[in-house]
Amino acid sequence: AQSVSQHNHHVILSEAASLELGCNYSYGGTVNLFWYVQYPGQHLQLLLKYFSGDPLVKGIKGFEAEFIKSKFSFNLRKPSVQWSDTAEYFCAVNQGGKLIFGQGTELSVKP
Amino acid sequence: EADIYQTPRYLVIGTGKKITLECSQTMGHDKMYWYQQDPGMELHLIHYSYGVNSTEKGDLSSESTVSRIRTEHFPLTLESARPSHTSQYLCASSEGGLLSYNEQFFGPGTRLTVL
Numbered sequence: 001a002q003s004v005s006q007h008n009h010h011v012i013l014s015e016a017a018s019l020e021l022g023c024n025y026s027y028g029g030t031v032n033l034f035w036y037v038q039y040p041g042q043h044l045q046l047l048l049k050y051f052s053g054d055p056l057v058k059g060i061k062g063f064e065a066e067f068i069k070s071k072f073s074f075n076l077r078k079p080s081v082q083w084s085d086t087a088e089y090f091c092a093v094n095q096g097g098k099l100i101f102g103q104g105t106e107l108s109v110k111p
Numbered sequence: 112e113a114d115i116y117q118t119p120r121y122l123v124i125g126t127g128k129k130i131t132l133e134c135s136q137t138m139g140h141d142k143m144y145w146y147q148q149d150p151g152m153e154l155h156l157i158h159y160s161y162g163v164n165s166t167e168k169g170d171l172s173s174e175s176t177v178s179r180i181r182t183e184h185f186p187l188t189l190e191s192a193r194p195s196h197t198s199q200y201l202c203a204s205s206e207g208g209l210l211s212y213n214e215q216f217f218g219p220g221t222r223l224t225v226l
Contacts, residue, residue: 001170004153009151036217042219043115043216043217043218043219043220044201044203044217045217046214046215049214090153090154097142097207098144098156098159098169098170099144099154099156099215100170101146101153101154101155102153103151103152103153104151104152104153106151
């Protein structure tokens, strides 16, 4: 069965720093990949997704992610974080119409 | 406004009580899901449904049960709550057929504490 690993459990950055959150999934073939975000006190919401085509995917709020098939990775990036990016970030992969989630990365951005 | 709702948001109950966590969506989605999430851990799928009268168990074994009598409603029931059931429960819904995937929309969650 598919599994998802997020290597950073808690990341602390200062505003304007660059962000990269790691995500690896366990086996290949055709995959659909997602990043979800949960801001404090809010619903989990979709940040971006990859189904096919250009492996560099742009999402909301300046986030992007790169699908590297050879590395089974789908890392999330943002060039310059803001205090409002403080949230928990979840990577997920589609398996048979169901989502398999990683354990999440808590991002804290210091003003 | 189309949305997905969960009630209650917080629940503290004693061991042995029967509880039902409510989930409703106004988006007309066929697919609905229940996830369980412990702090600092991944979301685990415990139940899902592809439509009315369809329910399936997820990847994580759960003592809870679900029903899907109406498209918009997907309640989760625990017949006899135990402290091991203490967790956050998230409901979600999506469009699409049996194996297709579309974005899942999540509710705000119910944080359950069983004493």
